[in-house]
Amino acid sequence: MLVSPVTEAPAPGAERAAVLALEGIAKSFPGVKALDGVRLSLHPGEVTALVGENGAGKSTIVKILTGIHQPDEGAILLDGQPVRFATPHAAADAGVTAIHQETVLFDDLSVAENIYLGHAPRTRLGLIDWRRLYAQAREMLARVGAEIDPTARLRDLGIANKHLVAVARALSIDARVVIMDEPTAALSHKEITELYALVERLKAEGKAILFISHKFDEIFRIADRYTVFRDGRFIGEGAIADVSEAELVRMMVGRSIDAIFPARAHETGDEILRVEGYSHPTEFDSISFSLRRGEILGFYGLVGAGRSELMQALFGVTRPSAGSVTIDGAPVSIRSPADAIARGIVYVPEDRGAQGAIRALPIFQNVTLPSLNRTSRHGFLRLAEEFRLARDYTRRLDLRAASLDQELAQLSGGNQQKVVIAKWLATRPRVIVLDEPTKGIDIGSKAAVHEFMAELAAEGLAVIMVSSEIPEILGMSDRVIVMREGRMVAEFPRDGLDPERLVRAAAGIGTKP
Amino acid sequence: MKSRELLLAVIIVALVGLIATRFPAFARPANLANVLNDTSILIMLALGQMAVILTKCIDLSVAANLALNGMVVAMLNATFPGLPIPLLMLVALCLGAALGAVNGLMVWKLDIPPIVATLGTLTIYRGAIFVLSGGAWVNAHEMSPAFKALPRASLAGLPVLTWIAIVAILAVWVLLTRTPLGRAFYAAGGNPHAAIYTGIDVGRTRCAAYILSGALAGICGYLWVSRYAVAYVDVAGGFELDVIAACVIGGVSIAGGIGSVGGAILGALFLGVIKNALPVIDISPFWQLAISGTAIIAAVAFNARAERTKGRVILKSAETA
Numbered sequence: 001m002l003v004s005p006v007t008e009a010p011a012p013g014a015e016r017a018a019v020l021a022l023e024g025i026a027k028s029f030p031g032v033k034a035l036d037g038v039r040l041s042l043h044p045g046e047v048t049a050l051v052g053e054n055g056a057g058k059s060t061i062v063k064i065l066t067g068i069h070q071p072d073e074g075a076i077l078l079d080g081q082p083v084r085f086a087t088p089h090a091a092a093d094a095g096v097t098a099i100h101q102e103t104v105l106f107d108d109l110s111v112a113e114n115i116y117l118g119h120a121p122r123t124r125l126g127l128i129d130w131r132r133l134y135a136q137a138r139e140m141l142a143r144v145g146a147e148i149d150p151t152a153r154l155r156d157l158g159i160a161n162k163h164l165v166a167v168a169r170a171l172s173i174d175a176r177v178v179i180m181d182e183p184t185a186a187l188s189h190k191e192i193t194e195l196y197a198l199v200e201r202l203k204a205e206g207k208a209i210l211f212i213s214h215k216f217d218e219i220f221r222i223a224d225r226y227t228v229f230r231d232g233r234f235i236g237e238g239a240i241a242d243v244s245e246a247e248l249v250r251m252m253v254g255r256s257i258d259a260i261f262p263a264r265a266h267e268t269g270d271e272i273l274r275v276e277g278y279s280h281p282t283e284f285d286s287i288s289f290s291l292r293r294g295e296i297l298g299f300y301g302l303v304g305a306g307r308s309e310l311m312q313a314l315f316g317v318t319r320p321s322a323g324s325v326t327i328d329g330a331p332v333s334i335r336s337p338a339d340a341i342a343r344g345i346v347y348v349p350e351d352r353g354a355q356g357a358i359r360a361l362p363i364f365q366n367v368t369l370p371s372l373n374r375t376s377r378h379g380f381l382r383l384a385e386e387f388r389l390a391r392d393y394t395r396r397l398d399l400r401a402a403s404l405d406q407e408l409a410q411l412s413g414g415n416q417q418k419v420v421i422a423k424w425l426a427t428r429p430r431v432i433v434l435d436e437p438t439k440g441i442d443i444g445s446k447a448a449v450h451e452f453m454a455e456l457a458a459e460g461l462a463v464i465m466v467s468s469e470i471p472e473i474l475g476m477s478d479r480v481i482v483m484r485e486g487r488m489v490a491e492f493p494r495d496g497l498d499p500e501r502l503v504r505a506a507a508g509i510g511t512k513p
Numbered sequence: 514m515k516s517r518e519l520l521l522a523v524i525i526v527a528l529v530g531l532i533a534t535r536f537p538a539f540a541r542p543a544n545l546a547n548v549l550n551d552t553s554i555l556i557m558l559a560l561g562q563m564a565v566i567l568t569k570c571i572d573l574s575v576a577a578n579l580a581l582n583g584m585v586v587a588m589l590n591a592t593f594p595g596l597p598i599p600l601l602m603l604v605a606l607c608l609g610a611a612l613g614a615v616n617g618l619m620v621w622k623l624d625i626p627p628i629v630a631t632l633g634t635l636t637i638y639r640g641a642i643f644v645l646s647g648g649a650w651v652n653a654h655e656m657s658p659a660f661k662a663l664p665r666a667s668l669a670g671l672p673v674l675t676w677i678a679i680v681a682i683l684a685v686w687v688l689l690t691r692t693p694l695g696r697a698f699y700a701a702g703g704n705p706h707a708a709i710y711t712g713i714d715v716g717r718t719r720c721a722a723y724i725l726s727g728a729l730a731g732i733c734g735y736l737w738v739s740r741y742a743v744a745y746v747d748v749a750g751g752f753e754l755d756v757i758a759a760c761v762i763g764g765v766s767i768a769g770g771i772g773s774v775g776g777a778i779l780g781a782l783f784l785g786v787i788k789n790a791l792p793v794i795d796i797s798p799f800w801q802l803a804i805s806g807t808a809i810i811a812a813v814a815f816n817a818r819a820e821r822t823k824g825r826v827i828l829k830s831a832e833t834a
Contacts, residue, residue: 317709338712347710355710358703360770369700370711372693381691423711 017080018043019208020065020096020177025074027060034060037074038234040227042177042208047199049223049240050212051252056229058212062179065210066098067091095176099166099183105154112137112150115169140168144198160191167198171205178202179210184218189302189503196222216245228252261475262454266494268478269293271329272462273345273431275314278323283309284486287323291431291462296453298477299466301506306486307466308350311433315347316340327430341370344430348421350439350466356420359409363401364390366408367423393422397452414445421452432456433464438472450476470502482506517764517816521779525786532790539793546671552785553678554733554740558752559759559777560685561726566760567689568719569702569769570620570627575730576752577638578612580744582734584642587651587660587744594657601660602735609731610724612638617720627719635753642746653742664740674736681729686774688725698722702769758805759784762812783808 018041027035035057042048052058063069064076067085075082078094085091105114112134113120121132137150146164154162163183170178180199184192199222202209213219219226220240228235228251235251273291278284284306291297299307313320316334325332327343334340340347349355358366367390368375375385390404397418401411408416424432437453438446453476457463467473473480474497482490482505490505492498533540558575565572582605589601612634619630653661664674689695700708701718708715738744763780765772784805791801 315710336712336714337710338714341712349710354704355706358700358707358770360703360766361699365696365699369696369708369713372696376693379692380687381693381696 018077019079021077021080022061022064022071023075023077025061025064025071025076027064027069027071033232035064035071035232038229038232040210040234040237042210043225044176044206044208045203046224047203047209047211047222048225048227049219050210050227050229051219051248052229056252057232058229059181060232061229062098062181062210062212065091065096065177065179067096092173095174096179097170097173097175097177098179098181099163099170105162105166105169107153107155109154110150111141111148111152111154111157111165114154114165115140115150115172117169119173136172137168140172141165143171143201144168145201158191160194163191163195164198167202171202175207177208177210179212181212182214183211184213184215189506192218216248219248220245261471262451264296264454264457266478268295269460272327274326274329276324276326278310278313278320278325280306280309280313280318280486281321283313283318284483287483287488289481289488289491291464293430293460293462294457295478296457296463296465296476298473298480299464299483300468300470300473300480300502301483302468305483305506307483308435309486310483311347311435311464311466314340315345315433317347341427341429344428345433346370346424346427346429346431347433348424348435348437350435352417352420356423357408357416359407359416361408362405363394363399363408363411363419364404366419367393367404367426369423370427389426390422393426394419396425397422425456429461431462431464433466435466436468437465438467438469446472473497473502518773518775518779521763521776521783521812525779525783528783528786528790532794536793539790546675548785548789549678549782550672550675551789552781553674554737555752555755555759555785556678556778556781557681557729557733558726558756559763559781560681560774561729562753562756563760563763563765563772563774563777564685564689564698564722565627565719565726566757566765566767567698567702567769567772568715568722569705570719570722571631571757571767572613572616572723572726573628573631573753574612574616574634574638575726575756576749577635577642578609578727578730579734579737579752580746580748580750581612581638581642581645582609582731583738583748584646584651584734584744584746586735587656587738588646590657590660591651591655594660598659598663602732605731605735606728607731609734610728613723613725613727613730614720616727617723620723621716621720639746642748646744646746648746651738651744656739656742661739661742664736674740677732677736681732682774682778685725689774694718694721699770704770755784755805758809762808764812764816766816767813780812 021039021041023039025035025038026033038057038061040048040050040061050058050061060069064071065085067088067090070084070086076085077083083094085094085096106117109117115137116133121129121136123129134150141148141150141164144164144167146161146168148157148161148164154165157165167178183195196218199209199211211219211223223240225237226240226243226248227237228248230252269292271290272293275290276288278287287310289297301307309318312318314325314334316336316339319335325334332343334343334345337347358369364386368386371389372381375382375389387404394401394404399415399418399422401415408419411419434453438449450472453463453465465472465476477497478494480492480497480502481488482492482502484506490501492501529540529545538544558579562572562575585608586601586605589596589604616631616634619625620627664672666673668676689698697708697713697718700711700713701715705715708718737749759781760772760777761767761780762783763772763776763778765777765780787801787804791798
């Protein structure tokens with residue numbers, strides 16, 4: 001068994017024996033050690049936050065806990081007894097259940113079926129006992145405090161309610177260990193509050209909870225203990241009460257981050273883009289704003305406020321029903337993304353994996369895809385030109401890759417994102433729309449993205465930043481527009497920014513739309 | 514991707530070597546040239562099919578398209594023996610492209626799932642041959658000598674049929690690797706969402722792939738009918754499955770976005786070698802079907818494995834980056 005590289009003092013409050021403990025876990029994938037002698041212990045009635053940057057080994061440990069991967073070395077102890085989770089089923093039988101970022105449920109089945117899939121109550125004939133199924137499901141939902149009709153289609157529920165269904169499912173299989181992998185990533189403020197209440201309830205029921213999150217405020221709010229991994233190694237653990245945010249960050253990144261947001265001059269140039277009365281039959285209504293060179297315009301709102309939909313229309317993916325766009329004072333009509341790109345508007349979608357990366361294509365071809373009219377001549381591609389363009393922009397983003405000829409799929413998630421961003425910069429845009437630019441990435445990478453945004457603005461690019469994170473909105477924007485339910489409800493200049501007013505405007509508290 | 518093609522090439526060479534140990538004549542250059550010639554049509558159709566599959570679609574109507582064009586040019590030749598052959602080939606090319614465009618437009622403008630759209634046109638095109646010919650055959654004696662002679666004519670040691678395939682290979686290779694449209698094929702199939710956001714019109718790209726597949730099927734219609742000197746309703750019946758098999762064996766991912774000209778050619782050659790070798794070593798043609806089937810499953814299983822390891826690689830680097 002390997003010895004952890006850094007050992008802290010024995011964890012305080014460890015009087016309650018761990019339900020599940022991992023010791024000296026090592027896991028290698030071809031050529032690389034993903035985990036090297038890590039440990040982790042989960043205690044009944046306590047929330048343990050697993051903290052680490054992207055690539056620290058958090059997802060690997062979750063996969064080991066849920067039986068998807070087998071450790072190469074080390075032991076898994078359930079109630080002090082060594083066990084082996086050979087399959088996901090074995091892990092579930094042992095009472096370990098995971099609620100994923102994108103909760104894995106079945107949209108077209110009913111809520112009750114989702115809760116009891118695989119272990120539904122049966123009649124004597126071995127058929128599903130529907131009456132008991134619904135009755136038990138109702139009971140489970142009541143236990144998690146959800147007011148959901150068990151016969152409803154899952155599809156018709158909001159994300160928060162889907163989470164509740166997932167939790168009810170976890171309770172129904174009598175889970176002892178609940179793993180929550182970034183459960184709040186897609187939730188609005190209100191939904192997050194509800195989730196916290198739920199976590200409290202799970203704690204009260206004596207469940208051991210592993211909570212994985214990038215958001216420090218929520219870690220400090222709901223976790224009892226923390227464990228930090230860095231680069232696949234165990235760094236430290238302890239009680240949340242004994243640690244400060246700064247210490248945790250230092251453990252996580254191996255350095256302290258002082259200035260989280262880059263300093264900016266906030267000097268803006270001429271107006272470049274003006275949008276008037278932009279409307280869509282179902283998604284947004286009468287949106288008007290202008291944007292200047294060198295400006296970062298923040299769009300704040302809750303998830304589902306219509307911000308992404310507005311940006312997609314602006315980019316030509318969907319058509320608005322009314323409204324006009326002018327660029328440099330000249331009216332333009334944008335009918336397709338190709339039109340938008342030709343006018344110098346680019347949109348970096350929120351889901352950069354699904355909507356940005358073409359994983360089977362080599363890196364350089366991903367970068368040059370929207371710029372082929374520039375790199376080709378007489379209708380033929382010029383690979384040397386493409387390489388040059390790709391090299392220029394990937395170097396600027398500090399991309400780490402063996403060769404630009406590599407398939408994108410071979411890069412890590414973070415590097416894939418860099419390629420996607422390089423792709424857009426290579427079009428030499430004048431307006432760049434970044435949709436949730438730092439969603440789901442760790443603090444170190446976030447700072448790099450922010451720095452980069454500041455650089456772009458300093459070069460005279462106009463940036464629209466759609467973000468649901470208040471610190472990011474406050475730290476980066478020159479001006480903020482708040483949207484709620486498809487409408488603009490407020491606009492704040494930089495010096496009028498105040499988190500409370502932003503939240504009130506977005507949630508519709510005390511303001512008239 | 515390259516190693517996958519290399520492996521297939523090694524398997525083909527090994528196969529030829531194995532047969533040559535008992536029947537040395539099989540590995541003689543003249544016979545190999547013959548196998549290549551015999552596989553030319555399959556290669557050309559596989560290239561078109563690959564373009565379609567790259568965009569995450571499928572063209573089940575290629576063989577019917579081929580047969581309809583074969584019948585049209587055979588009847589034209591029988592009725593107007595004076596028409597120059599290049600003109601007939603041009604007619605086949607354009608008509609084939611038009612029939613391909615019908616598929617493409619259905620997929621693009623009407624959003625009909627590709628498998629359904631081309632299953633429909635498969636039946637319609639076959640039916641059209643019957644309507645056109647009244648079910649009658651166009652036999653060798655009704656075709657002009659020039660019509661039948663072209664594919665067999667020898668040019669610098671190889672039959673014209675082989676030369677046409679070589680030209681098609683080069684043209685498709687240039688299209689796929691050196692033009693924005695070719696790049697768009699890969700992008701549209703590799704990740705349609707991402708392709709839309711980069712300004713690629715995915716529907717139009719798919720339509721273009723269908724037109725390419727149709728145009729190649731059209732040319733092959735003439736080549737097939739003149740080579741075998743007969744045209745009838747069921748020409749190349751079921752051949753679309755051989756074409757798709759060639760692509761799959763050649764490593765073209767049915768999920769779109771992955772595939773190469775070299776792979777498609779090797780896939781077709783693999784089937785061609787088996788088809789030509791089995792009669793030589795006196796094995797029933799039913800074995801041919803079994804072997805092709807096994808090869809398809811083996812290829813898909815192998816590719817699926819390759820994809821899976823790729824997944825692990827991402828994870829690995831994600832853990833370290």
